[in-house]
Amino acid sequence: xxxxxxxxxxxxxxxxxxxxxxxxxxxxxxxxxxxxxxxxxxxxxxxxxxxxxxxxxxxxxxxxxxxxxxxxxxxxxxxxxxxxxxxxxxxxxxxxxxxxxxxxxxxxxxxxxxxxxxxxxxxxxxxxxxxxxxxxxxxxxxxxxxxxxxxxxxxxxxxxxxxxxxxxxxxxxxxxx
Numbered sequence: 001x002x003x004x005x006x007x008x009x010x011x012x013x014x015x016x017x018x019x020x021x022x023x024x025x026x027x028x029x030x031x032x033x034x035x036x037x038x039x040x041x042x043x044x045x046x047x048x049x050x051x052x053x054x055x056x057x058x059x060x061x062x063x064x065x066x067x068x069x070x071x072x073x074x075x076x077x078x079x080x081x082x083x084x085x086x087x088x089x090x091x092x093x094x095x096x097x098x099x100x101x102x103x104x105x106x107x108x109x110x111x112x113x114x115x116x117x118x119x120x121x122x123x124x125x126x127x128x129x130x131x132x133x134x135x136x137x138x139x140x141x142x143x144x145x146x147x148x149x150x151x152x153x154x155x156x157x158x159x160x161x162x163x164x165x166x167x168x169x170x171x172x173x174x175x176x177x
Contacts, residue, residue, distance in 0.1 A: 001061070001114040003053040007166070008118045009110070010035050010049050011125045011152050013063055016106030017045055018128045021067075023101045025089055032130040033154050033170055037067075042083035044068050067102070069095050081175075122148040131172055139168040 001009075017037050018029040021044075030038040037045035044067065051061040068084035070092050085093050113121070126132070126148045136145040136156065143158035153164035 001058045001110075002116050003056055003058050005113045005116065005118055006051055006053065006058060006061070008113055008121050008152050009051070009061060009063075010047055011148075012109035012113050012121055013047050013049065013065070013106055015121070015125050015128065016109040017047070017065065017067070017102050019109075020102030020105035021045075021085070021098070024093060024098055025085060027088060029128065030130045031125055031128045033148070034152075034167070038130055039083055039085065039088040042081055042088075044083050044085065044088065063106075065102075067098075069093050069098055118152075119150075122150050122152045125152075131170075135173055137171045137173075138165050145170075 011034065014031045014035060014037060018031055021029045021037065021039075025039065027039055032038050032043070035047040036043050037047075046066050048064040049061055050064075052059045068082065070086045071084035072086055074082055074084075074087070085098070109121075129147060131145045132147050134145055136143065138154065138156060141156065141158050141163070143156040143163075146155040146157050146162065149155050149164050151164070151166075153166045154168070154170065156163050156165065
């Protein structure tokens with residue numbers, strides 16, 4: 001994979017997870033920029049990408065995904081911020097089928113990036129983006145979440161000016177996380 005595709009990797013993995021989960025649930029699966037997957041306004045999955053590159057090629061990338069599938073209970077401190085597919089829908093899932101769907105969709109997105117094509121990824125992710133048009137905060141800056149730039153950066157309207165953020169912690173009013 002070209003090193004310049006690395007900023008898109010987390011977004012591509014997130015989109016793959018969202019697409020894979022969407023085949024199993026009727027609720028809309030959302031992406032909270034840059035690395036969380038939400039069902040019913042709560043975190044259902046998280047993504048962590050560790051990588052190393054030297055020069056124009058990525059040496060390696062390790063992708064970690066935590067996904068709550070059939071958990072039927074959560075610690076009381078997490079109930080307002082986290083969920084599982086089972087808690088969100090009231091039914092059990094065949095984990096192997098969920099895994100197959102998620103891996104298939106992730107592979108498709110990663111293969112697209114590996115071929116050097118990141119065109120349109122931000123636009124496709126934006127269709128699943130949590131909080132577009134809503135009040136939000138990132139790294140102490142309050143504003144309105146506009147969406148994603150073609151680069152994958154988060155776009156916020158802050159004090160009447162568009163600003164882009166390539167990293168940071170995105171929160172919304174009322175977030176308890």
